[in-house]
Amino acid sequence: QPNQTTLTIPSDLAYAKVYYWHVRAYDPTTLGPWSTTLAFVTPPAPVVAPSPPPSGPVGPAPNDAINLGAAAVYNSPPDIASWPATATITRLNMSGSAGLSFEFSHSNRWPDVIPPGFSGPLQYTVWAVVNVGGRWNTSGFIQMWRGRPSTGAPILSEFARNWAYDSRWGPMAGYQPHAGEQMGFFLSAGNA
Secondary structure (H helix, E strand, O other): OOOOOOOOOOOOOOOOOOOEEEEOEEEEEEOOOOOOOOEEEOOOOOOOOOOOOOOOOOOOOOOOOOOHHHOOEOOOOOOHOOOOOOOOEEEEEEEEEOOEEEEEEEOOOOHHHHOOOHHHHHHHEEEEEEEEEEEEEEEEEEEEOOOOOOOOOOOOOOOOOOOOOOOHHHOOOOOOOOOOEEEEEEEEOOOO
C-alpha cells in the first residue's frame, strides 16, 4: 500500500503458532531489498473457565477476600466473575500525585484492542470493588494502554467526584471510601 508504515495483524491467526515475516519498501523509481526475516508467536488459546453452578446462593468469601460472584456489576460485562484468571497482580502502588499503578504477571502480554470510538489501542481495564450498604459493587473504570504508567491523580481521595462515577455506576456514584475501609481492585484484558 502506498505510504503505509504499519500493519494490523489479522485477528484470525492460529493460537500458539510461530509466524515469519519480512518486508520491502518501494517507490516509483526504486525497489528496496527484503528486510531480515523475523518471527512472532501468537498467544496461547484462552482458558475457558467452568460455568458457575446453575442454582444455589453464592457462598461468603473467606476472611478479607471479595467474592466477585456475589458482587453487583455496573456499566461493565456482568459475567466478569466467570472470566478465567490469567494473571496475578504482584504490586499495587497508590500515590496521591500519580494515582494507581499496577505490576502484574502478564504485563505487556495481553493483546491490545481498539474499541469503537477510540483512537488507539488499550491493553487492560482497572476495576474498583467497593462495599456500599453491605453489598459489594464493581465496575471497570479506567482503561490503560502500553506506556501509561498510572491511572493519574487524584483517584482515591476524590473517588466520589471522579469523572468516571456517574449514575451508570449505581450505588457507587458519589460514594467516597473512608480511610481504612476495605476496597478491591482487579484488572481485565481489553476494554471492559
